[in-house]
Amino acid sequence: MSTAELFLREIKAVFSNPALLLTVFGGVLLYSVLYPLPYVSQIPREQKVVAVNLDNSQFSRTIMRMIDATPQVSIVEQAHTIEEGKQILLNNKMAGMLVIPENFYHDLLLGKSPSLSFAGDASYFLVFSTVLEGMAGAGQTLAAKVKVQQMVMSGQALPQATMHYTPIKLRLHALFNEAEGYVNYVIPAIFILILHQTLFMGIGILCGTEIEELESSANSDKTPYWLSTSSLKLVLVRASIFVVIYSLLALYYFGTCLAMYDLPRLATLEDLSLFGLIFFFSVAFLGIAAGGFFQNRETATVIALLTSLVIVFTCGFIWPESAIPKPVVMITDFIPAVPGIKGFIQLNQMGAAIQQVRPLMAQIAVLGGLFFILAIFSMHRRKMRYSRQSTL
Amino acid sequence: MKTSLTAEWRHITSDKWLFSMVTWLPPLLFFLLYCVFAQGLPRDLAIGVVDLDHSSISRRLIRTYDASPSLAVTASYSSPAEGTAAMRDAKIYGLIIIPPNTEKDMTLGAGPAVEAYYNSQYLLIGKMVKSAIAAAHSTIAVQIDAVKNLTTGSIAMEKAVSEALPLSTQITSLYNIGKNYAQFLGSAVLPAMWQILIVMTTVYSLGKGLRKTKTKPASGLPATLSELANKLAPYTLIFWLQGILMLIGMFILAGWPMHGSLTILVCAQFLTVCACQIMAALIMYLIRDSARALSSAAAYAAPGLAFMGVTYPVTDMIYPARVWRSLLPMSHYIDIQISQANYGTSIANSLPQFTYLLLFMTPLLLLPILVKRVKRLQEISA
Structure with a gap:
């Protein structure tokens, strides 16, 4: 069979397979809407807290107003005792409780350094840190104000006092995801995972379909085209077709979708294409290598689904790699998605130069080479096995 | 059945x-x-420093950040550009830049500022780095201030601390006790x-x-x-x-x-x-x-x-x-x-x-x- 003919046969096999089309095109389209859905509001805001004001001075009410005015926190209820506050917190599922202790203003005037307490549910890390940010911000502003006041009272000029209230200031800046949005954080990585998993599934479904059809038409003496082509040619043609399809889908994700969700697109098209090509070929070879062992259309989907969560949590963007046991990292380093997610994020979200992701590219390329050899072996093994069977 | x-x-x-x-x-x-x-909460998250001051105070700052259990100063860069490149490379999750004349400005009371960057693309890790830096920094700022108060006047230690920190915020996590x-x-x-x-x-x-x-x-x-x-x-x-x-x-x-x-x-x-x-x-x-x-x-x-x-x-x-x-x-x-x-x-x-x-x-x-x-x-x- 000529290469051109093989291409046509393969394209026809891909586009006439409903399960494959549903998974590849349906999946990629659906996920592009479904995954960002919980996060579209980007940043948790106006978290509800209950305030317990045991001081009841004019000053303490100012504090409450200041905290309420921050975008992060909103004081929705007040309680008279800590016990009551706890009860409200639990029953109304609030984010936290602010306690202004008794004699707060008094202690402040006496210079006893009283403390504002905040109690929250630290389990919800994001909510907790949001509320803390709001409270700490208001607390610091207030502390600075009080200090400036004290300095002025002890005889310093106001402009000088405002400058001196702390010996060394700290200015914190968020880099890459300035607004600290959640879509920016999760979605670019998840998109790459989706491309990786659906590509794997698509090829697996194609390979599984071939075996299923072969077995259901065991009596017919027509040999399917994939049994009569060389394994090398089949691997190359099949991988190329999927790489072309996925390049187009990647354009949709990295172009349309990232723009739609207003996410950074810092990489140049050339860099992204280079990285993407290596990545998709590597995944396609992995898919074919595994696909040679599938007896049916379902196996690939099962594997992809069972591995997804493990990949998400070991590719370093949620949980630092240094906190994950070495043996686990060593295993997951063999999955192209792991270096793939790292590389794509560095290139496109963090603006790294292509030279900087070269080690990751090398890792993906080496994996690709390995899977390429395995794919040829796997296709060859399958051919031997089934052509013997059909001649029997 | x-x-x-x-x-x-x-x-x-x-x-x-x-x-x-x-x-x-x-x-x-x-x-x-x-x-x-x-392993629990990540420890020793890698951060880098750009020390443009090379003074005793800048070294003390770096030591304090490094002493935080959540942070580890793993690299030192000669320029901010080098540091940000390392951030893009995800080699470090945070970068601290200590500007020149920090010690001098501090002694003169000009209120110098340390610039700290954290990687918010990795939001969760970034927030951990951010709060660890902020906590470490406030300890040292209060220390310096209290010492200054002690040496300039003849006030007692307790008073010195309270002047350095007129009001504090105390954080308790209610349920997830160890956070x-x-x-x-x-x-x-x-x-x-x-x-x-x-x-x-x-x-x-x-x-x-x-x-x-x-x-x-x-x-x-x-x-x-x-x-x-x-x-x-x-x-x-x-x-x-x-x-x-x-x-x-x-x-x-x-x-x-x-x-x-x-x-x-x-x-x-x-x-x-x-x-x-x-x-x-x-x-x-x-x-x-x-x-x-x-x-x-x-x-x-x-x-x-x-x-x-x-x-x-x-x-x-x-x-x-x-x-x-x-x-x-x-x-x-x-x-x-x-x-x-x-x-x-x-x-x-x-x-x-x-x-x-x-x-x-x-x-x-x-x-x-x-x-x-x-x-x-x-x-x-x-």
């Missing part, structure tokens, strides 16, 4: 994948995910994995019948409700066992905090398993093709974790997201689990969630129609 059990077991052992999915694979996956979070986010996240990731396992295994085992008899449409599916119940029941026990295993692993073996009752959770798990199985069966009977049903089930179960409301608060999700969330049994289960593990509340507080789980039995009303359709299809093909 016994015959259906043995028949199902033969069915399971005849398929390598099905056999793995009901035996060794779930514990292995639970263990792998547990390993990720086993151990790792355990909290882990205890949500495992149930998410469990939901995927239940839905996938159910669809896969139902689809196996379809695959066998591909030429006749739908003839492999149980064609009466009791047949379907018989088919699903052995798996209910297996999944429930997996859930109990997960609970034992998390709250007994690993000793993650648990303030409530495991019995309530075990009951909730039974309902969750049934709910997941019913949803999976619904998908199967609606689509009636094993591969397409499996892909659809994947779409249904895979994003489960995102919708759970653990990583991102439910109250900040938009309405469609909350609707989708309520269609996933595990989101109701996780509410019950959190209220037990963290708050140790009475069962009364979780009654709404139990009701939601029971609501998943309503598709049972739809199933007879779908099952009947399968039966009709089978008759036609026969």
